[in-house]
Amino acid sequence: MSRIAVTTLIVATLCVLGLAIQSARVSADGVPKGKDDVEGKIKPAIAKISLPIGERLVYRGSLSKAGVSVDAGSATFTVTENAAGQTVITACAEAEKFGYSLATKVTSTLDESSTRPATYHYLQSGSEQREKKMSFKEDLATYIREKHCMEPNCRDRGHFILRRSLIGKDKFVHCGDRDCRIPAHRHWKNRHEHALGERHFDMLSAVYYARSLGLKPGDAPIEVPVVNDHDRWIVRAEVKEGGRIKVPAGKFPTYKLTLEPRPAAGTKPNDEFKGLFGLNGTIHIWIDKKTKRPVLVQGKFPFGPMNLQARVELDSVSQTDKPATLKSD
């Protein structure tokens, strides 16, 4: 395996784990029936998603196989509020080993009513750059990706380069090299539109939404609809007693949340759920009973023909401006 691949995996694992951790509980919506729609359609009233503004959680991850464990870097999750009063969730992961740097930043911004995600932004920097977005409206999610412009009839002069000619005149032509790395040649393009019949979440907001729900052992499993790139998933979440768990951040009495994703709405049955960054299959998350913070995540990380065991532990918790209390009603 190449170093790039390994590093990517590790970063992916961390984020996925961290994110997936909480996404378990997302779908439990428990949406009360009510009439609340501008277009006169009858739709369920949607409860506000209450998040712990100012909270900062740091996780450390490791990957293991046959008793050999590798430090896989760290991931930081924060909740803030922007100038417009919207809740912003940010997840940053960094791989620190293998002589390689790769950082991934994922941001989910809730809409003004705090009932759904408004935008999702994925930015991977370092050796392999990738950037993509998802914008959410009530009935539509649009997947947007930044790519080199390859439009056949594009007239944007910013995309043009001078082509030298030995025999004729030099000419300005549209750059046709999609790997040219000239930032001005890149543009945002809609890649896919998802028509939605109900509220959906991106991977990150799903996680935090789940946290705000307070599932307990014995509760019926819930299902969380998630949109990711071209794909849609239903993540089934079930909670059991998890016992006491010891991680660097402390000892916690926990619930164990198990997440099982399945493809939905056009996503092929044999597609693998890739979480936010590539984790797939069933994921187990231990959640502190009191704060609802994920303290430990375990799952499989497929790597070529192998499955690596991923383990992500809560390392530290801090709080900026406002107190981090999860509303529990």
Ligand SMILES: [Zn+2]
């Ligand atoms: Zn162009």
Ligand SMILES: [Zn+2]
């Ligand atoms: Zn170019």
